[in-house]
Amino acid sequence: MSERKTTNVEVRLPSRMGFEKVAMSTAASVAKLMGFREDRIEDLKTAVAEACINAIEHGNRLNEKLSVGVVLSAGEDSLEVKVIDDGTGMKKQPAKPDIDRKMHGEEDPRGMGMFLIQALVDEAEWVSGSDGRSSYVRLVIRLDKEQA
Amino acid sequence: MQTETKSHVDQLTSPAGHAVTVLRFEGDIASTSRDAVLGAYQALPKSTVKLILLDFTKVDYINSSGIALVIQLLIEASNSGQKVYAFGLSAHFVKVFTMVGITKYAGLYPGQAEALAAL
Numbered sequence: 595m596s597e598r599k600t601t602n603v604e605v606r607l608p609s610r611m612g613f614e615k616v617a618m619s620t621a622a623s624v625a626k627l628m629g630f631r632e633d634r635i636e637d638l639k640t641a642v643a644e645a646c647i648n649a650i651e652h653g654n655r656l657n658e659k660l661s662v663g664v665v666l667s668a669g670e671d672s673l674e675v676k677v678i679d680d681g682t683g684m685k686k687q688p689a690k691p692d693i694d695r696k697m698h699g700e701e702d703p704r705g706m707g708m709f710l711i712q713a714l715v716d717e718a719e720w721v722s723g724s725d726g727r728s729s730y731v732r733l734v735i736r737l738d739k740e741q742a
Numbered sequence: 743m744q745t746e747t748k749s750h751v752d753q754l755t756s757p758a759g760h761a762v763t764v765l766r767f768e769g770d771i772a773s774t775s776r777d778a779v780l781g782a783y784q785a786l787p788k789s790t791v792k793l794i795l796l797d798f799t800k801v802d803y804i805n806s807s808g809i810a811l812v813i814q815l816l817i818e819a820s821n822s823g824q825k826v827y828a829f830g831l832s833a834h835f836v837k838v839f840t841m842v843g844i845t846k847y848a849g850l851y852p853g854q855a856e857a858l859a860a861l
Binding site for chain 2: 611613614615634636637640643645691692693694696697699700703704705706707709710713730
C-alpha cells in the first residue's frame, strides 16, 4: 500500500462576524496551490465561509473569548476542511430552503447556509464531540480527474 | 472585517421607454448590509417606482445573510407590485442565486444593457 501524503494548514478565528473571510481566503489559497479549477475554488470559498459563520454565530454564540478552529488537510486528490467550534452541534438538519415559502412569509428568509454547504462541496458532515462541548463540520472537495 | 456596503440609486429609462430605478451596491453583502440593501430599497417611493434593477457589479462577497436580505427585498417588492431584476453577478453567484431559487422571482442578466433591453 502506498503512503498518502497530507499537508495541514490551521487557522484560528475570533468568534466575530467577518473573520470567516480569513478562512475563506486561506482555503482558496490552498485549493489554488493544489490545482483546483477557479469555479470549484469559488464553491469552496462559499462553503467554508458559511461553515465558519455557523460556528461563530450558532456554535460559539458570538462569544469572542472562544475561537473557531479551521483545519485544512490537503491530500493528493482532495482537500478536507474541518471547522471546529465549542457548541454542542446540531440536533437535526434543517429542511431544504423553499423560496416559495420564503416569499409567502411561511419560512424565515435566512437559513440557507447549510443547504449551500451541502450543495457546493462533495462531502459535508456535522459531528458532535463526544464530550458535548465541541463540534465540527467536515467538508471535502475533490480534484476532478482532468484537473488532478 | 467586513467591507462596508455602499449603495446608491440611479434613474434610467429602458429602450422601451420604461422608467427604471437602479440600486447599485458596492462592497460585501452580509448581515451588516441591512441599511444599504433594505434601507436603500425602502427609501424608494413605492407609488412611482415599479421596475427595479439591482446592480451587483462591484460586489465581491455575498453570504447567506446577504442573500436573505435580497429575499426580504424581493418579498417587499412583490407585495408592492414592483418587479425586480439583477445584473453584474459573478458566474458563481449566478449559480448560488439559482440554487436558492431567487431566479424564480428576479430575472438575472449579465450586464445593465442586457437587463434594460429586456424590460
